[in-house]
Amino acid sequence: MSFIQRRIVVFSTFFFAIVLIGLLQSWNVALGIFNLCLISATMALGVNIQLGYAGIFNAGVMGFAALGGLAAVLISYPPVPETISLGGAGILLSAIIIAITTLASIFVSRSYLSKLYKRITIFAFILISLFLINIYGSPAVEKIESFEPAASGFLGGFGLPIIFSWVVGGVFAGLVAFVIGKITLGLRSDYLAIATLGIAEVIIYILKNEDWLTRGVKNVNGLPRPVPYEIRLQESTWFIDFCERYNFPVVESSSILVKLCYCSLFLAVVTILFIMSEIALKSPWGRMMRAIRDNEISARAMGKNVKARHLEIFILGSAIIGLAGAMLTTLEGQFTPTTYQPLRFTFTVWVMVIIGGTGNNYGSIIGGFIVWLLWVEAEPIGLYLVELITSPLNETNPFRIQLLTNAAHMRYIMMGILLLLVLRFSPKGIFPEGK
Amino acid sequence: MDYLNALALITNYILLPGLTYGSQLALGALGVTLIYAVLRFSNFAHGEIMSFGTMVCILFTWLGQSYGINFGFLPTALLFLPIAILFSVIYCILLEKTVFSYYRTKKSDPIVFLIASIGVMFFTAGLIRFIIGPSDQSFNDGVRFLFTVRDFKNFTGLNEGFGLKTTQAISVITTMALCFLLFWFLNKTRTGKSMRAFSDNEDLALLSGIDPNKVVLLTWVIAGGLATFAGVLYGLDKVYKPFIFLQMLLPIFSAAIVGGVGNPLGAFVGGYIIALSELFVTFAYKKVLGYILPEGLGPDSMMQFLSTDYKFAVSFIILVIVLILRPTGIFSGKTL
């Protein structure tokens, strides 16, 4: 089987499964799953650029995705004038203090002072800025957060169309990736994995706790959409006419139409990213990346600036993950920091990339599709399996009930087994690199 | 007197909890570092192995409690700790046999091991949630305090005081004993020395007749045992949360790296460094300064560097500082 045939077979099988879900369950469910498959594929493309092209292990996917979510909130949510007048100045001042400290620290670190003096000065700068923020920032934060905490209590955003946040989310993630990459990219690969795992946790902690920015665990609901609302559709005459003409149920069709709109937006993003990734992969830049990955020492000996190239790719990949995160928050219409779990957001994406085939963009897309489908379907499969295994037991057996209630967690077991099997028996994945 | 009050406050809120948490981290970090030294990869599944051992311990504790077994003023769980260790050691050996030994004989890249450990992490996390469920479990049925803050105040007549939780005493004493045993084992016994030799120079160790399979299995046994200790002690001291163990990877790895990854002494010290810094940085010094500073100069604000919510961030910051300033860690790691 040539690899083009292989691609056709694998992708058709996947779409057949989606169609099957559409026919057996409902088209709403099928499209809902497919939309998330597209977002997963986007994240997988981002991780693949890092892991596949350059062999960089980013264990902080969750954090970069959450930054995308933050961007969605900040861009789209209407500003809250009351809190801005209460504490906006204080926050702005703190931001300026942080900016000045950063610039001053960079200036000092580039100066001709001795290493020790540099460290002491920078440390002093940080202490002073912390002190100043405590004076100007903290009261402002308190004021903002105490303003109608049940409904608002945060600054809001810029009230712009949420679609802009997809770019901004990428920029946020890229900036953080720049900082973290600067620190860790010269070190062993496991250190990078651990440092990124850490930065992701820290980002989530900030998003959970800085209520003035994100409302923290109170979540931000009702983000504006880039596509029509179901209710509007159901009320508009053209849609009702359309449904009547083809004899579609109005309520269900409206929700399918909304999902189709999202789907086309996401599809556009995935297509563009895919084409760009493929071009990059085949360009001299992509070849150089693979050369560095396969033999870092000789690449360095040939005069390649390995660290700079790694930094580029780390920023690029993280930016794509940020974009995917913004897409996800856009789709959900709400920002809930507590849902960011490393197993779901970081390591599942790794599984996607590895199963699809590390270094192959087709692989990332199919990996994203298949793994997400499995992730969703694991719950019913798990329930079925547990029912089967425990069927000899009495209906009221507490052990059986316990297992049945926990059956959803079969998905972790499944992911683990899947990853281990692929790694052992087909380490190149569904579509091996270069095919 | 005021200084004593301040000291009592710091003991109660920083030193005792810090030493306790530090002990738990140290045990976890020792496991990570041993695996790193002998098998040469970062085991991301270590947190879940801790969780697995703790889960087994909880299940047996429940079973024991249902038969009316208890351990006096100590937590019943301690009675069943050996069984839990046995289970997690068997689990680790199974992991080695089914997953890791294949990559070891193939001499795979450390990154492949790391990915395999992610697979193991997923599997174990699922298994745990499947068996015991995702919710919190409190299983400490012992006497909570050896002496309370009130006892201390009555005894000394100070305004402030510190109490000593049973679990704090158990954590610190057990860790000290275990570490003493481990270091004795590594430095004085033949098997321990062969482990160190294997970690230092694998090829030469083979030429000296050291059996690699034995060393590797032993490493898993020790790492699994220490992980169970760490998890159970943490669970007794706070509460058992299946979700917390993935988050604990960060402080555990930070502890190992800060001390010098692959160096057991480093892991031991690193655990306490991380734990104490977490508490020092997130403690509100208002009251303490009120005692120490002259009358009227006491601060109005909380005098807290970072809010308590950010305690996990502290280990990250320390990790970053160490990575920038001294990537080999305090005790320049790499070998046992």
Add this chain to the structure above:
Amino acid sequence: MFLNAENMLGGYGETTILNGCSISVEKGEIAVIVGPNGAGKSTAMRAIFGMLNLQAGKVIFDNQDITSLKPQERVGKGMGFVPQTNNVFTSMTVLENMEIGGFINKDRFEENVQEVFKLFPILKEKEKQLVGELSGGQRQQVAVGRALMTNPKLLMLDEPTAGVSPIVVKELFEKIIEISKTGIAILMVEQNAKQALNIADHGFVLVQGENRYTDKGSNLLANKDVRKAFLGG
């Protein structure tokens, strides 16, 4: 012959490095393998020690065919090997290095360690010190000492004098003579060909994995062609 490696053919992957060379040593004698770079000297030694699978040829040691044994098993049979690099446990003390070496022969540990310390008195002085902190020459002594702890009947040294100062080279060669006088067969690969042949009972000049000259050490030194081609005149 005590060790007889005959017609060894082998290499890494597709390319063969050894093209039928033969090496042999008798008990109490010193044999030296010399030759230009890339001649397969170290490879020949690795093959004798079993770190390289032979496509043809065999290794007879102490009247046994050991061609199919693993290196560890050959250590048990009485072969001691000192690799060129990474030949000590740097994070362990001198004494611990000796202990690890003595794992195979734990009954004779005390005697063996006394013998090694008698041979290398400096190691006795530094027995508690970490090997990583020792000088290059002292490390080589630790490496040889560790190999001696296995009670070898044949000691193989892969370029023991690489990277140590001339004075230390002389000292090390003297020690090697001393070792051979105890009845141990010694096989070494050397870059310092002249000095090595000086102390050698037998010399093997390898070129492209084949024996070019095989003779007594002194004869090789006297041979005009050998001198011209391999010993720099």
